[in-house]
Amino acid sequence: MFFGGFMSMLGNKHVLSVMVSVEFLFLAAIWMASSTVGMCDMTPVLMLLVLGVCEAALMLSVLVRMVRSFGNDLVLSLGVLSC
Amino acid sequence: MGGWSMIYWFSKYEAGWWGRLFMNKQSINFWGWYAVAMKEKFVPEKIEWWQLPLLCLLLIGVVSSLSVSSWLVAFLFMDFVTIIFLVMLSVEGASSKYGPGIISFVVHQSIASAILYFSYFLYFWTSIYYDYVNLITMVGLFWKSALPPFHGWYASIFGEVSWSSVFLLSTVLKVPPTMLIGSIIIYSSWSYLWWGLCVYAMFFSSMAAAGQLSMRGFFGFLSMGNTCWKVLAFVISVEIYCFFFVIYAGTLLLLMMICKKWDVKKIVNLSNMSKEDGWLIACSSLSLAGVPPFAGFMPKLFICCSAVFSGSSVMVLVVIGYLVASVIGAAIYVDVASAAICARLFMFICPMVFPELLVVNPRVAMVFFLSQIAVAVGGMMAEITHFYF
Numbered sequence: 001m002f003f004g005g006f007m008s009m010l011g012n013k014h015v016l017s018v019m020v021s022v023e024f025l026f027l028a029a030i031w032m033a034s035s036t037v038g039m040c041d042m043t044p045v046l047m048l049l050v051l052g053v054c055e056a057a058l059m060l061s062v063l064v065r066m067v068r069s070f071g072n073d074l075v076l077s078l079g080v081l082s083c
Numbered sequence: 084m085g086g087w088s089m090i091y092w093f094s095k096y097e098a099g100w101w102g103r104l105f106m107n108k109q110s111i112n113f114w115g116w117y118a119v120a121m122k123e124k125f126v127p128e129k130i131e132w133w134q135l136p137l138l139c140l141l142l143i144g145v146v147s148s149l150s151v152s153s154w155l156v157a158f159l160f161m162d163f164v165t166i167i168f169l170v171m172l173s174v175e176g177a178s179s180k181y182g183p184g185i186i187s188f189v190v191h192q193s194i195a196s197a198i199l200y201f202s203y204f205l206y207f208w209t210s211i212y213y214d215y216v217n218l219i220t221m222v223g224l225f226w227k228s229a230l231p232p233f234h235g236w237y238a239s240i241f242g243e244v245s246w247s248s249v250f251l252l253s254t255v256l257k258v259p260p261t262m263l264i265g266s267i268i269i270y271s272s273w274s275y276l277w278w279g280l281c282v283y284a285m286f287f288s289s290m291a292a293a294g295q296l297s298m299r300g301f302f303g304f305l306s307m308g309n310t311c312w313k314v315l316a317f318v319i320s321v322e323i324y325c326f327f328f329v330i331y332a333g334t335l336l337l338l339m340m341i342c343k344k345w346d347v348k349k350i351v352n353l354s355n356m357s358k359e360d361g362w363l364i365a366c367s368s369l370s371l372a373g374v375p376p377f378a379g380f381m382p383k384l385f386i387c388c389s390a391v392f393s394g395s396s397v398m399v400l401v402v403i404g405y406l407v408a409s410v411i412g413a414a415i416y417v418d419v420a421s422a423a424i425c426a427r428l429f430m431f432i433c434p435m436v437f438p439e440l441l442v443v444n445p446r447v448a449m450v451f452f453l454s455q456i457a458v459a460v461g462g463m464m465a466e467i468t469h470f471y472f
Binding site: 002009015018019022025026028029032033036037044047048051054055058059061062063065066069078 | 155159162163165166169170173181182183185186187189190193194196197198200201204205207208
């Protein structure tokens with residue numbers, strides 16, 4: 001599942017697609033956490049979940065800033081040199 | 084130099100310091116236009132209210148990530164540090180454009196965190212494949228600390244953020260991953276691979292830095308190379324790591340404060356500053372290169388000697404690789420230092436009036452080259468015999 005998420009990150013047109021793939025990686029890690037340490041105590045899983053959500057929120061805020069300045073979230077537009 | 088930087092840092096927020104030097108009645112007639120230009124240039128910067136709490140949170144996260152006994156909590160704190168740093172980037176640049184640097188920083192750091200969490204929980208699923216799971220952990224840590232070949236996000240962010248964020252990115256954010264790499268690398272079954280990658284990282288950063296024209300790029304690749312030195316320092320001992328870190332951070336702080344003061348973008352812009360700041364930049368740059376008699380030579384000497392006398396042949400090879408890469412990187416440090424002190428090599432800028440003076444007899448050049456090698460080999464033989472006789 002993790003390596004599937006990794007492969008899905010390649011060849012994306014939109015930055016949002018890349019971010020969704022990153023969240024899929026986090027989902028795989030949380031699933032592994034809940035099936036290993038989560039059987040005894042769910043606290044580490046909860047901490048992982050909270051940090052993943054915070055990071056996703058910050059990634060979205062960065063995406064919004066990018067769209068406001070570039071007009072789109074295409075990966076190719078990041079390579080354009082502009083003032 | 085540290086004292087100079089502290090005095091400058093505190094005086095920066097008091098316009099009266101510059102006023103007392105330049106703008107009283109007696110001195111304005113003497114300094115004249117220079118005083119007016121300096122006063123206009125150095126307007127004190129307003130400290131925002133959120134800067135101190137965010138910085139404290141960042142330092143708490145960094146120190147906490149090294150004080151815990153669980154790897155998962157250490158990785159969680161590293162993620163926390165990344166989030167706090169991202170908040171600092173967001174609030175300071177309200178009007179700046181978010182380019183490929185910050186986007187790639189966010190995405191790459193998230194991927195590295197996911198890899199670290201994945202590797203931690205993978206240990207619970209196997210009992211015989213620990214060596215292979217260790218590979219994944221080290222990949223994640225190398226990715227976090229921007230060591231080649233996982234450095235793709237690093238250089239681009241240096242051009243987009245403020246100087247204070249660049250300083251934090253080069254120093255404070257490197258501490259947790261480098262310490263964790265240093266903890267694992269000697270106990271890993273793949274230690275030859277990781278040491279080889281560290282030496283590759285040193286060569287990569289030196290060669291990439293040698294071709295830089297902008298100061299931000301110079302700082303980016305410089306910090307990449309110094310990350311490798313930090314890893315080796317931590318393998319030896321925490322004290323040597325702290326010693327190297329303090330000297331490196333202090334010198335870097337001074338360099339960046341002067342670059343911020345004069346708004347330096349390219350290396351050639353280093354010529355447009357005051358004489359004192361130019362010499363400070365030159366000495367700091369050579370200190371970072373590790374050239375004696377500057378301060379930066381001492382921690383590198385301690386690291387090299389401790390690594391060589393540890394008895395491990397791998398460490399000797401690593402030190403040799405680091406030193407050769409440092410010689411390559413010295414080209415950019417000398418470039419920066421000579422630009423800062425406005426040293427011009429007339430041989431390269433004047434027209435070629437007497438080209439025959441530049442021709443060297445190949446036999447003479449070969450004799451010179453071979454004599455250098457003979458001196459180096461003879462010196463090494465003498466040193467080696469010292470251990471046996």
